[in-house]
Amino acid sequence: MKALQTLLDSWANSQNQLKERGLFRNKARLCDFRQSFSLNFALNDYLNMRTDVRLAQRSYDCAVQDGSGFGASRAVVDPTQSLSELESACAQWLGLSACHFVTSGFLANIALMDGLSSRSDENVPTMHIFMDHLAHASLHTALKLSGISCSYFPHNQFEQLHRKLQASKASVKIIVVESLHSMEGDFPNPQSLLSVCEKNDALLIVDETHTLGIYGPQGAGWLACHQQLKPYVLAITAGCGKAMGCSGAFIGYFHSIFAERMYQKSKPLLFSTAPSPGVIGAVHESLQIISSLEGENKRENLWNIANYTNKKLIEFSKKHLCHIPFQYSQDASPIIPLVLGNNFDAINLAEYLQNKGIFVRAIRTPSVPRQTARLRFILSTNHSKQDINIVFEELESYFQTLKLNKNEGKDISCLA
Ligand SMILES: Cc1ncc(COP(=O)(O)O)c(C=O)c1O
Structure with missing residues (x-):
């Protein structure tokens, strides 16, 4: 038991250090x-949906109809009708080719990066990801886990990003940004971002977690207001724990082949239990209210x-x-x-x-x-x-x- 005590003591010590440093x-x-x-x-409940009883009622109805849990990953059991309906409604709302609904925004980013990474037996072009260095912890974690080669650029500094892109030899260059930044409260400049994509043939991934529901026509997000960026966007993620007032997240695709690849390859889609029916119901109700x-x-x-x-x-x-x-x-x-x-x-x-x-x-x-x-x-x-x-x-x-x-x-x- 000496090892256990040493470990517990070291944790207690580092917690004391945290206290000393505020x-x-x-x-x-x-x-x-x-x-x-x-x-x-303190809450990201921008539209006060979290306590709306209509969401609770729909959640209850869905749980009674489909059960309290999904019971398996979506690779094992076909999505229920309510999950398919939610994903179609979201795809239509956000102008996507397809989307997947998963249990959290953190998991959505991990799933997305896992789907982008390639197996050793695949013959795919070299890829490099350029991520805003202030991107959310889930994006950093996801990128690290994926093993995709990457570099970082200062927050919303697109001149510096451009220089990094120019220096890169990768065949596929992907930029990762948040639309509304969760801590800085600012937005990337859409024109600068577009120009960087155009000049470098770069693709985009946008985390729309903080703009879903509050930005754009019908609350369809930041990209809905910047259509000129859309041809460059490979995928988006959008958490439903903020303006939607629920939990879970959408991974949205602009190309159905990528949605199919995700379904075949992304480990969180293959090996994690799909969101529970109650959450699916609440998110669908929220979507209907928010887009009205x-x-x-x-x-x-x-x-x-x-x-x-x-x-x-x-x-x-x-x-x-x-x-x-x-x-x-x-x-x-x-x-x-x-x-x-x-x-x-x-x-x-x-x-x-x-x-x-x-x-x-x-x-x-x-x-x-x-x-x-x-x-x-x-x-x-x-x-x-x-x-x-x-x-x-x-x-x-x-x-x-x-x-x-x-x-x-x-x-x-x-x-x-
Ligand atoms: C930009 C961004 N992405 C992803 C997440 C993770 O979302 P979730 O809380 O649904 O796991 C958050 C949560 O704070 C976030 O701010």
Whole structure:
């Protein structure tokens, strides 16, 4: 048992180190913030679908009809009618040739990269993947597991990407980006991305997890607004745990031969139990609501509040940037990062706001690069202008106190 004790001690030690560096994650339970917070800015439930009873009802109906679990992977049992119907509806919604619905966005990215990789007995062209270095952890993990040769480019810096593409000898070059970035709250420039694809004959994979449902006509995502990119897009992934308010994810294809290859080759499709009927039902209901006029109204509210918040943020920064070091994204977006840099600064401000009934999380490495600890405010259709005013009033009084302390030469170590 000596080995076990050594292992447990080393884990305890590294957890203590996390605490010392302000990187230990305290658990936040959903029931806690329902009781203690009047305003919640921590969930990606952009359209407030998560608690819509119509989803719960459809989920129940599907579970009663098809069972609580799928019972096998889709390679063993043909997709149920409800799964086929959901996938057809999604393909039509997003303008895809075909799609697969899987149990999570993390798994969707792993499945996709696994399907792209080649077996040693296949005669396929050399492939190289160019990934935004701030891409979601699931994309990094997926790429690593796939064994595909890869390199990284700085976040949304397409000049640098272009140079890397020019230097590459691979026959097939694939660029991987997120549409709305989950931590930066910004978008890639579509024209620059198009130009890079055109000049280098490069293909695209886009993770639309944060734009599915909130962006584009009928909420069909970022690519729906940038049709000129579509000829270059090989596939998309889109998680249903955000605006859709459920769980699971779509892998979308623009060429049916790729969908077929995935079905024949991708290990998560072959060897993992397909999503449960309850989830399939909830996602289908959500899709129908989101793509309807009701969804259009929800999106309008969301973008109104995003634009309002962005304007407030610009005013706020003009007032405080000279004495408080923070950065923010220039894009109007429902994801608003307030980058403070230091872990403890982010934790202190998050705690201050939490004590005022505003639930917002301090995001630190490894979710974001070192020295870019931040508060991430996530907006939803439920937020009103009044809610946003409350947040800015609280930020104002927090930063004023820091400024006074600074002027009086008091300890401002939390901004060190
Ligand atoms: C861009 C992006 N891709 C994939 C995922 C993973 O999705 P899921 O939570 O469904 O596993 C997330 C989740 O946060 C994400 O932000």
